Amino acid sequence: MTNFKNIIAKEISKIVNIQEKELETYIEVPKDSSNGDYAFPCFRLAKELKKAPPIIAEDIKEKLKIEGETIEKVEVVGGYLNFYINQKLLTKEVLTEISKKEEYGKSDIGKGKNIVIDYSAPNIAKPFHIGHLRSTVIGGALYNIYKYLGYNTIGINHLGDYGTQFGKLIEGYKLWGKEYNIEEDPINELTKIYIRINQLCKEDEKVLERCRMNFKLLEDGDPYCKEIWEKFRELSLKEFQRVYDLLGSKFDSWNGEAFYSDKMPEVIQILDKTGKLVESEGAKIIDLEDKGINTPCIIQKSNGSTTYATRDLAAILYRARNYDFDKALYVVSYEQTLHFKQVFEVAKLLGLDEKYTNGLKHVPFGMVSLSTGKMSTREGNIVKLEELLNEAISRAKSIIEEKNPDLEDKENVAKKVGVGAVIFNDLSNSRIKDEIFDWNQILNFQGETGPYIQYTYVRTKSVLEKAGYIPQIEEIKFDKLGDESSKNIINLIYNFENILEQVTQKEEPSILSRYLIDIAKSFSNFYNDNKILVEDKDTQNARVYLTYSVGKVLKIGAKLLGIDMPNKM
RNA sequence: GUGCUUAUAGCUCAGCAGGAUAGAGCAGUCGCCUCCUAAGCGACCGAUGGGGGUUCGAGUCCCUCUAGGCACACCA
Numbered sequence: 001m002t003n004f005k006n007i008i009a010k011e012i013s014k015i016v017n018i019q020e021k022e023l024e025t026y027i028e029v030p031k032d033s034s035n036g037d038y039a040f041p042c043f044r045l046a047k048e049l050k051k052a053p054p055i056i057a058e059d060i061k062e063k064l065k066i067e068g069e070t071i072e073k074v075e076v077v078g079g080y081l082n083f084y085i086n087q088k089l090l091t092k093e094v095l096t097e098i099s100k101k102e103e104y105g106k107s108d109i110g111k112g113k114n115i116v117i118d119y120s121a122p123n124i125a126k127p128f129h130i131g132h133l134r135s136t137v138i139g140g141a142l143y144n145i146y147k148y149l150g151y152n153t154i155g156i157n158h159l160g161d162y163g164t165q166f167g168k169l170i171e172g173y174k175l176w177g178k179e180y181n182i183e184e185d186p187i188n189e190l191t192k193i194y195i196r197i198n199q200l201c202k203e204d205e206k207v208l209e210r211c212r213m214n215f216k217l218l219e220d221g222d223p224y225c226k227e228i229w230e231k232f233r234e235l236s237l238k239e240f241q242r243v244y245d246l247l248g249s250k251f252d253s254w255n256g257e258a259f260y261s262d263k264m265p266e267v268i269q270i271l272d273k274t275g276k277l278v279e280s281e282g283a284k285i286i287d288l289e290d291k292g293i294n295t296p297c298i299i300q301k302s303n304g305s306t307t308y309a310t311r312d313l314a315a316i317l318y319r320a321r322n323y324d325f326d327k328a329l330y331v332v333s334y335e336q337t338l339h340f341k342q343v344f345e346v347a348k349l350l351g352l353d354e355k356y357t358n359g360l361k362h363v364p365f366g367m368v369s370l371s372t373g374k375m376s377t378r379e380g381n382i383v384k385l386e387e388l389l390n391e392a393i394s395r396a397k398s399i400i401e402e403k404n405p406d407l408e409d410k411e412n413v414a415k416k417v418g419v420g421a422v423i424f425n426d427l428s429n430s431r432i433k434d435e436i437f438d439w440n441q442i443l444n445f446q447g448e449t450g451p452y453i454q455y456t457y458v459r460t461k462s463v464l465e466k467a468g469y470i471p472q473i474e475e476i477k478f479d480k481l482g483d484e485s486s487k488n489i490i491n492l493i494y495n496f497e498n499i500l501e502q503v504t505q506k507e508e509p510s511i512l513s514r515y516l517i518d519i520a521k522s523f524s525n526f527y528n529d530n531k532i533l534v535e536d537k538d539t540q541n542a543r544v545y546l547t548y549s550v551g552k553v554l555k556i557g558a559k560l561l562g563i564d565m566p567n568k569m
Numbered sequence: 570g571u572g573c574u575u576a577u578a579g580c581u582c583a584g585c586a587g588g589a590u591a592g593a594g595c596a597g598u599c600g601c602c603u604c605c606u607a608a609g610c611g612a613c614c615g616a617u618g619g620g621g622g623u624u625c626g627a628g629u630c631c632c633u634c635u636a637g638g639c640a641c642a643c644c645a
Binding site for chain 1: 571572573574575580581582584585588589590591592593594595604605607608609610611625626637638639640641642643644645
């Protein structure tokens with residue numbers, strides 16, 4: 001589509017001694033549309049030209065040969081040059097683009113680039129709680145959006161299925177396995193064991209040592225430990241799958257930490273050769289003091305077993321070789337910032353091409369806590385995600401019963417609305433912000449929420465159904481959409497592709513969430529201001545088409561966030 | 570103690586990589602369904618933690634103070 005900023009920058013660059021590209025970044029969209037569609041502030045030219053900004057603006061305007069079909073008017077206001085574009089032309093272009101592309105906004109700017117996204121990664125044998133939601137939905141949204149922009153995207157669920165925690169579970173199972181009904185309610189029962197063994201570890205250092213040994217045995221292939229581990233893993237995954245099914249989460253790979261168990265000797269070997277792997281207090285570490293990180297990275301513990309870091313390094317090696325990634329994103333809470341700093345630094349010693357080490361990126365997000373404090377599986381104060389989702393669904397159901405009792409397929413709609421509300425709630429704020437979990441807030445379906453987006457979509461569908469047709473783009477009289485609310489919608493839709501690119505630049509799905517809210521609001525205004533199904537055929541055609549376009553963008557956008565749209569609600 | 574991070578309305582958040590008069594939602598008060606779904610729309614109420622600095626211009630950049638959060642070697 002026409003890049004207006006570029007057109008304006010190009011013309012200005014003929015007059016001012018600044019690169020076209022740089023000029024383009026100066027051009028902004030005025031907050032108040034009465035100041036035009038685009039603006040060029042002249043203040044920063046004042047020093048060099050030794051003139052007052054309004055005079056510079058006048059001078060540029062004099063020389064500017066831009067007014068024509070595309071840019072209708074240029075005005076000087078203070079130190080600004082304000083540009084007014086031909087709205088009819090833009091409307092035509094945007095709606096035509098929508099009519100041509102089934103998948104509006106899709107592009108191939110990422111063609112030929114591989115992106116690995118590491119997300120969700122719950123711990124086996126522990127409950128899937130609301131703290132795991134963020135990684136799952138943020139990662140999922142980034143996955144969808146990168147893919148939509150043409151990147152070859154690989155989603156990896158790097159399960160926490162290894163480590164001393166399993167040594168602990170194995171120890172607990174040995175001690176009290178018979179007292180618990182693990183088959184029936186695996187995660188809850190295993191959690192009880194986990195809590196109990198942790199308690200014992202605290203009281204008795206020897207027990208903790210035995211747990212660590214169990215993990216060492218597991219790593220060394222001890223059949224008994226391995227059997228128990230496999231059983232726990234399988235039972236847990238089955239439970240996790242229920243949550244993933246509700247959320248609609250999919251992964252290309254389920255290679256968790258254990259997958260790398262046989263790939264770590266190579267890491268240790270490579271690091272050994274660099275001469276940087278040194279012994280300290282019986283463990284093998286890499287000192288990172290000179291890199292400004294004053295905690296060393298432990299590669300091998302004093303009892304010979306590996307650490308989380310070693311496994312991540314093995315994973316980097318594996319992913320570089322098998323996925324040839326241009327970017328590897330780790331959607332993991334900010335608690336682990338130091339860990340990734342260490343790992344990414346050590347990764348530079350693995351002898352990989354810089355392409356890989358430069359592509360490593362931690363995408364941190366804030367923590368979810370309860371009003372009573374931090375969640376802890378050990379303390380038992382957690383909110384399980386499945387519980388939350390089911391609660392949201394039943395809440396949606398009761399609202400449907402109240403507002404639309406004759407609705408068909410209520411169960412399905414309630415599921416889409418309830419789950420959509422939970423997902424949207426998590427994706428609508430900047431990911432770095434902490435979140436205090438609040439039932440009332442999440443289960444509120446009014447205002448800037450997932451259900452609001454869905455409701456707006458449903459309204460568009462309803463209008464289209466009443467209309468009974470979608471006009472051909474050739475029949476649309478674009479000047480029928482000159483009113484303020486139509487204009488707002490067109491401008492927003494025009495921005496869609498740009499929004500998606502911003503999301504990937506900042507790894508920030510909330511940009512898309514907010515954008516969908518903006519569209520939904522604009523449409524609600526439009527819907528309120530205008531009757532869509534009217535006598536005048538041209539007006540109706542244009543409005544119906546705009547309605548159709550809004551529905552399309554809302555649906556695509558929601559889908560990218562991982563939210564399904566009901567047709568009625 | 571060191572490092573990272575956050576601070577905008579009573580609450581939850583936006584603020585396009587410095588620009589024109591700081592925007593929403595929730596909560597509260599009020600108004601709008603004989604009219605395409607009122608899970609909606611409109612109105613009122615109300616804000617940049619303190620102090621310096623850079624700049625023509627600062628919510629945004631720098632310094633500092635204050636207050637939260639997180640992390641700091643054999644958990645992941």
